Amino acid sequence: MFPDAKAELYFENDFQLLIAVLMSAQTTDKQVNKVNSEFFKFLKKPEDWIKIWVEKIENFIKTIWFFRTKAKNIFKTCEILSKKSLDKFKNISDLTQLPWVWVKTAKVFLSVARGEQFLAVDTHVHRVLNRLWIVSTKLAEETDKIAEKIFTKADLWILHHWLIFFGRYHCLARNPKCEKCPLKNDCKFFKNKK
Ligand code: SF4
Incomplete structure (x- = not known):
């Protein structure tokens, strides 16, 4: 049904992808893209943190959920990545050391940026797998623990x-x-x- 399915977040490089995924928690991709089409003109690489401050980020992203927490964590992430390249964050365990990066965020990043075989479970994946009775779980976190074991890794x-x-x-x-x-x-x- 969806042969052209792909990531719908707007980004121009891996760093922006990570920030966009971080921002998409509890927020639609459409809303994140609307904000980032302007915000990313200003934030192209981690080193740009030097010319920004938390309040300025808040102002850019104020229309999305948890904007204050996200702004603070974007700022911290930039600061860290300006000292240690994102390329050095190789796997889930590395990436989840960054602020506000959860297992799901890390899986989306590794899958989209690096083509690695992960099935990140968001609200859609959780709902669909339960409706089809492929899993029978209450929380997305429970689905996440078993979903990757059900399917062929290469898919x-x-x-x-x-x-x-x-x-x-x-x-x-x-x-x-x-x-x-x-x-x-x-x-x-x-x-x-x-
Ligand atoms: S609930 Fe079941 S039948 Fe309805 S759209 Fe979803 S998968 Fe298809």
């Missing part, structure tokens, strides 16, 4: 994008498009709805 990178697009544009949280869904005969949610 994880693209599966991540397929599941996000499927959840974002078809199997919506409210009003999923069940009647024209090719998976409805296998869907627990659809069967229970009837």
Whole structure:
């Protein structure tokens, strides 16, 4: 259904990708892109932190959730990465040492920036896998612990994008498009709805 599925966040380099993923927590990619199309003219590389301050970042990103916390952590991240190159952060354990970078953030970054095989579980992936009864979990964190073991490792990178697009544009949280869904005969949610 979504052969061209890919990351929808706006960024021009790996550093901006990391910042964009960090900003996307609890916020739609669309909203983050709207902010970053201006913000990233100003923040192109970690060293730019020297000419910025937290309040200025807050002002740029004030329309997104948790903007104060995110601004503070963007500032700290820039400061760290201006001293130690992002290339030196090789894996999940390295990346999660950065402020506000969780396992999911690290997986998205490694998958999109470096083409590594991870299935980062966000709200869409969690919902879709549960509706299809591929997992039966309450929290996204629980889904994250088992999802990568269910699928073939070589498929994880693209599966991540397929599941996000499927959840974002078809199997919506409210009003999923069940009647024209090719998976409805296998869907627990659809069967229970009837
Ligand atoms: S049938 Fe509905 S709930 Fe089930 S996967 Fe398709 S769109 Fe989602």
